[in-house]
Amino acid sequence: MEVREHIIEVKDMVKKYGSFTANDHLSFHVERGEIFGFLGANGAGKTTAMRILCGLSYPTSGEIRVAGHDVYRERERIKRKIGYMSQKFSLYEDLTVSENIHLYAGIYGLGRKQIVVREEQLLERLGLAHVRNRLIREIPLGWKQKLAFSVAIFHQPAIVFLDEPTGGVDPITRRQFWEMIHDATEEGITVFVTTHYMDEAEYCDRVSIMVDGRIDALDTPAALKQQYESVNMNEVFLKLARS
């Protein structure tokens, strides 16, 4: 099998809040270009880990590199190489579609001319050219989600972090969203994604499942189903999180 670069490398990551251990010696890696599903029950420690990987919070201890950079000393470099999108917050509701694209692209340091060219391509591809001057709050949720994802990868980051990106959207939009994720990986972008929809875990190349601050399982969906004698990822998840 081809050996791929480890775009995220985590060794013995610990994060404590007072006496509470949110991340208890996590060790794993993510390969360049894969879709990595980061699953776990509420409160298992996913958000804590994700914030560290995004350069938003320091770990208590451990050795962690993201896109080749150290999470203690090179956080600003990490931030330039990643994209982030969550269901809870992604686009500014009181700015237009076009203004949001320009704002985010500007923050990530793209030049004006480059932004204009890529904006055209993006709106064309999403079929959203006709709403470019509409406020975000006026467009349907499904469009919003697709646009938010496109904006998160507009600067062609090495890794995009998606925190429950498909919450609340209809089942067709959800699937179209996953097709966009697959397309992004074909452009070489690595995808790190959390979700509560267990069918979406099947769309990942590899899946980790966190329980009480630790990673209790990590493998391809097919291997996990075999190991836990389950017909789908929902069963795998229930068996792990309940044990």
Next chain:
Amino acid sequence: MSLIIDHIDISFDTVQALRQVDFEVQDGELFGLIGPDGAGKSTLFRIMASLLVPDAGRCLMHGHDVVKDYREVRKIIGYMPGRFSLYMDLSVEENLAFYARVFGTTVEENYDLIRDVYEQIAPFKKRLAGKLSGGMKQKLALSCALIHRPEILILDEPTTGVDAVSRREFWDMLKKIQKEGITIVVSTPYMDEAEMCDRVALIQKGRLLEITDPSVPSRSDGTALFSLRSHKGVYAYLEKVRNLEACMHAWLFGDQLHVTLQSERDADHVKSIIDGWGDSSLEWEKIIPSIEDRFMGLIEQNNI
């Protein structure tokens, strides 16, 4: 009849949030409203809870009109809104006592009804509600909505953003509450939860698309649904399948593709094409549509 929704319309500014929504819920039924964000589910719940007056149509809760008899309605319903209904600066036990007193009862009087739910959070009863985890807040909110032993319990997206394990536990609790004779109307964006309901209404963009019993399969439009699996993963086959002439729709579905054919008569022909793709691990079989398949079919049919 526990609940009658009679041709309800409501608009906000230029947006028609509900149009001609019309259905009934039987006594003791566990009835689900399934649909994405923005479908109009919360608006409908607020009308049922007498918090919003529809532009047209009627809503009766056990015979009481939510506009004219709103005082009666509020006594017989328990309402758990999507956003939390708890007082974050009161403790767990204070929240519960507060709701009991508002409804003129005591925690002791109906404790047997909430015992199963409340005992899971009772160890934290001195903690402020604002300091609870999402799952615990949800259990407390359910306890508060039940403490006056309502005849009808309405729950607006109680499991949104909640992990698969807690969601399963929550539905087990609802089943027990239903056995106490309480009618339950619950909304969710998770299609798999539909299977737990006696009947579900599928709702999208303010319109009721269908009311259905999840245990009874139906596909009356002559189309046929098939699944495709491969050890190599199915994403690579998505475009290929969509390009087949007989294929109406194909979507990712867990580790499979779900493929809608115009007619079952096309199945053998499609099978022979697939056999020619040179992947011996490909499995092609006819399947019974799940609620999610049916909802997707309805969305595409109505082109909404």
